Amino acid sequence: MTETRQLADSIHRLLATTLRTQLNELTPDTAFSELGMDSIAEVEFTLTLQDELGVDVSPAEFREGTVGELVHLVERKRNPER
Numbered sequence: 001m002t003e004t005r006q007l008a009d010s011i012h013r014l015l016a017t018t019l020r021t022q023l024n025e026l027t028p029d030t031a032f033s034e035l036g037m038d039s040i041a042e043v044e045f046t047l048t049l050q051d052e053l054g055v056d057v058s059p060a061e062f063r064e065g066t067v068g069e070l071v072h073l074v075e076r077k078r079n080p081e082r
Contacts, residue, residue, distance in 0.1 A: 007053075007078075008071045014052055015067065018045045028068025037063075049074065 001009075008028070016023045018041055037045070042059035049057050055077045062070045 004071070004075060007075055008068075010053065011049075011071050011074060012067065014048050015045060018048060026067055028066060028071065030067045032063055032065060032067070032070075053078070 012023055012026050015035075016026060019035060019037065021035075039059070042063065046057055046059060049055055053074060055074050057070070057074060057077065061073060065073075
């Protein structure tokens with residue numbers, strides 16, 4: 001399994017846990033606007049990303065994007081030299 005795939009799986013798992021939803025409801029094309037995240041869930045998710053993956057991401061950085069775009073953002077933040 002590639003590093004990107006492992007990261008995507010981790011983000012999907014963390015997001016599903018935060019939203020209390022099933023993993024199969026999340027795809028790389030799922031827009032955050034479709035998920036109905038309120039500000040509390042956004043903060044909870046960003047704190048979880050920081051704790052679990054060591055990456056600081058603000059809700060403003062992913063709110064208008066997709067799950068797949070967030071995976072790429074986190075990957076860039078973890079590996080800025082790429």
